[in-house]
Amino acid sequence: MDHSLVTEIRQNLESIIENFPDAIVTFDLDGVVTSWNRGAEEMYGFTKAEAMGRFLPFVPGFLVDAEREKIGRIRNGEVFKDYETIRQKKDGAILDASLTLSPLKDTEERIVGAICISRDISDKKRIEKELVRRNQELSRLFFISSAMRGTVKLGRLLRMILTAVTMSDGLGFNRAILFLVDENRGSLKGAMGVGPASSEEAFQIWSRLSLERKTLSDIMHDIETGPLRKDSFLDKLTLSIEISLSEDTILTRAVKERRSFNIQDVKAEPLSDFILTQQLSTQAYAVAPLISRDKVIGIIWVDNHFNRRPILDEDMRFLSSFSNQVASVVESAGLFEQVALAEQEMKNIFDSISDMVFSSTKDYVLTKINRAVSEKLGKPAEEIIGKKCYEVFHGRNEPRRKCPHHKTVRTGKPYVGELDEPHLGGTFLTSSSPIFDSAGEFIGTVHVARDITEIKKLEKQLIMAQRMAALGEVAARVAHDIRNPLVSIGGFARRLEKHLEGNLKEYATIIAREVAGLEKILSEILAYVRGVSLEKRMVNVDSLVEEVAGVMKSELDEKQIILVKSLNALSEVSMDPGNVREALLNILSNAIHAIGRDGTIIVKTAIENNYAVIEIKDTGCGISEEILQFIFDPFFTTKGSGNTGLGLTISHKIIEQHNGRIEVESKPHEGSTFKVFLPLESEE
Amino acid sequence: MKILVVDDDLHIQRLYKEELTEEGYEVVVAANGVEAMEMFESENPDIVTLDIRLPDVDGIHLLRQMKEKKPKLPIIMSTAYDYRDDFSVWASEAYIVKSSDLGELKSMIKRLLVKE
Numbered sequence: 001m002d003h004s005l006v007t008e009i010r011q012n013l014e015s016i017i018e019n020f021p022d023a024i025v026t027f028d029l030d031g032v033v034t035s036w037n038r039g040a041e042e043m044y045g046f047t048k049a050e051a052m053g054r055f056l057p058f059v060p061g062f063l064v065d066a067e068r069e070k071i072g073r074i075r076n077g078e079v080f081k082d083y084e085t086i087r088q089k090k091d092g093a094i095l096d097a098s099l100t101l102s103p104l105k106d107t108e109e110r111i112v113g114a115i116c117i118s119r120d121i122s123d124k125k126r127i128e129k130e131l132v133r134r135n136q137e138l139s140r141l142f143f144i145s146s147a148m149r150g151t152v153k154l155g156r157l158l159r160m161i162l163t164a165v166t167m168s169d170g171l172g173f174n175r176a177i178l179f180l181v182d183e184n185r186g187s188l189k190g191a192m193g194v195g196p197a198s199s200e201e202a203f204q205i206w207s208r209l210s211l212e213r214k215t216l217s218d219i220m221h222d223i224e225t226g227p228l229r230k231d232s233f234l235d236k237l238t239l240s241i242e243i244s245l246s247e248d249t250i251l252t253r254a255v256k257e258r259r260s261f262n263i264q265d266v267k268a269e270p271l272s273d274f275i276l277t278q279q280l281s282t283q284a285y286a287v288a289p290l291i292s293r294d295k296v297i298g299i300i301w302v303d304n305h306f307n308r309r310p311i312l313d314e315d316m317r318f319l320s321s322f323s324n325q326v327a328s329v330v331e332s333a334g335l336f337e338q339v340a341l342a343e344q345e346m347k348n349i350f351d352s353i354s355d356m357v358f359s360s361t362k363d364y365v366l367t368k369i370n371r372a373v374s375e376k377l378g379k380p381a382e383e384i385i386g387k388k389c390y391e392v393f394h395g396r397n398e399p400r401r402k403c404p405h406h407k408t409v410r411t412g413k414p415y416v417g418e419l420d421e422p423h424l425g426g427t428f429l430t431s432s433s434p435i436f437d438s439a440g441e442f443i444g445t446v447h448v449a450r451d452i453t454e455i456k457k458l459e460k461q462l463i464m465a466q467r468m469a470a471l472g473e474v475a476a477r478v479a480h481d482i483r484n485p486l487v488s489i490g491g492f493a494r495r496l497e498k499h500l501e502g503n504l505k506e507y508a509t510i511i512a513r514e515v516a517g518l519e520k521i522l523s524e525i526l527a528y529v530r531g532v533s534l535e536k537r538m539v540n541v542d543s544l545v546e547e548v549a550g551v552m553k554s555e556l557d558e559k560q561i562i563l564v565k566s567l568n569a570l571s572e573v574s575m576d577p578g579n580v581r582e583a584l585l586n587i588l589s590n591a592i593h594a595i596g597r598d599g600t601i602i603v604k605t606a607i608e609n610n611y612a613v614i615e616i617k618d619t620g621c622g623i624s625e626e627i628l629q630f631i632f633d634p635f636f637t638t639k640g641s642g643n644t645g646l647g648l649t650i651s652h653k654i655i656e657q658h659n660g661r662i663e664v665e666s667k668p669h670e671g672s673t674f675k676v677f678l679p680l681e682s683e684e
Numbered sequence: 685m686k687i688l689v690v691d692d693d694l695h696i697q698r699l700y701k702e703e704l705t706e707e708g709y710e711v712v713v714a715a716n717g718v719e720a721m722e723m724f725e726s727e728n729p730d731i732v733t734l735d736i737r738l739p740d741v742d743g744i745h746l747l748r749q750m751k752e753k754k755p756k757l758p759i760i761m762s763t764a765y766d767y768r769d770d771f772s773v774w775a776s777e778a779y780i781v782k783s784s785d786l787g788e789l790k791s792m793i794k795r796l797l798v799k800e
Contacts, residue, residue, distance in 0.1 A: 479764045479765035480737060480764045480765060483764035483765075483781075483782055484693045484695075484696060484764055484782070485695075486784060487693075487696055487699070487764075487782045487783060487784050488693070488695035488696055488699060488784075489784065490783075490784020490785070491696070491699040491703070491784045491786065492695075492699060493784070494784065494785070494786075495699070495702065495703070512784065515784050516783075516784060516785060519783055519784060523781065526765065
């Protein structure tokens, strides 16, 4: 390729990276920053000049060891995708970040550093927390909304009221406008207007109505069932009106003084609203407040613009009592509308929450679920709602004792708990809040369940990494300060052994043998701390198991343990055979130890869902539930002294590095089953 | 055949020297980087065992210097600490963790010298 073209492409690439909004940082294998783009400057607050040549400045102090461990793994070619962690800005502020870390290679394919792309997800995290907090509050709204379903819609209700005000066999005014108080904005807003736009239109309507002979109840029925429109001249005008309650006018006084006004001559009333005189060119009008439960929720304004009939005291009495009648209906319809809006809003929020949110009755029947639930279960909402929650989520036919919902049902109190859900394949942080009806009766719960499987895994890795980093420093010193003298002691003891006779020779032999034992323990500890590096090739699983069984043969025979083999994997897996052999040997030797003497070990291999599975089952003493959770921990042992307690830890680590896993099942006095899963296709 | 043993631990130096001499090799020893390079030049060894942690220089640094001078000369990294996943160690012919049992070291030396 033309050299200048290469240069140009490189410059283009560099400029893209430089200006990319995500923070893109490269660093060498010591974690020293080698490039720092503009996104990184913005996200972390360090300028390029400040960051270059330093150890990753955005890693908070307490995570430095864990970060070095990550770099170590990158050095082995590992890639970390979308892993969430914590970062620190120059001003010390902590932010949540999602990172992708991958090795950086030179032209000879050697890993020389890493590239890290990070994205600030603090906002996402905060919103998620906020949503969980609102869960309980929203659960109450949920209830109100379902209780009020079926009530008349506000728009139609208002239309009925105003029509009643203007119909001749109603209150008989020419025009009517409804204003509602908007508490948030501190204003009166026009909600709806009824009446003709002009004298001609008024005349047409009146003559048509007298021809059709429609009664008030006919018209009410029409409004309830017909299309609802808000596009008449008066409606449009009305909707544009907003009067601040801080102004002093007749309309605002009707609200503040909670009384009616009958203005018989606009010109004589200086407080008349501009809008009424100018836009509606009214000459005389009346206003009555709508009072519900001691609160002014709005006002009704009327006039007789077209027939100029004066508004009399008896009209006012009629208007006031009508207002009192309708006020509470308007308020509850308004509430309903707000609830409906809130419900819609909540449904949107619900569906956009990545956590599963659902409500169930006290009889465990699911009543509402969000989109995350149907996505997680892979079923449409219709197939989930109405089912028992324990069937859907736990795949059981009775409630789980640990389930927060179950606890809330029994106690009526909110609950938060972590729950392993084998049925859903993960660990979930589940909160459950009770819902009560208006009588205070417990009717069900609302749940938020967050998949924390990944977080759990990360937590474990983090703790492990921190533990190991601390151990690593000790180990390096131990290696030099202990191994060298051991080599000398053991080495010279071996030399003595060669040149001595009788008892003295025996003493030298004892020293040499004990030193060899100590060296082996030291190596195990160091191997654990260093981590294990892999040299992978394709290996037949069955032959490897044969080989492992062969190594243990003499010990098995001596202890009269029968080894039954059923090898059906019949396939090759990419692995470091030395390491996997070590892992299997540790497990097998544990099985032998669990039996002691006289027993059976069954070793099976098979293929299950893209994994080669090696199962080692013994008839030994078994492991109690309390101990089971510790068996992979470093330095945990039940075998007494002379044992490092690293055997299973190393096995676990080796299999994990092969992207596999180890599962253990055990019953005290019956025996244990270890299952080693190795992926048939490595994920690299 | 001449072996250069580089190790700052004098007991280990002596152990290696006695054991390897018994195997019929001529053994010369160095306790630090400066001595090691001098011996490397003057003694012209056939094989080197090299400790990574030395008082003056890093054994890896010595490995590089020796390889630059004589790329074909077999070098065994013999250390107390497992540096196996340090890439630079890969430049050596062999790698061994020090042990009181010199059997593995001896067979390694034999194998590498035969290959020569």
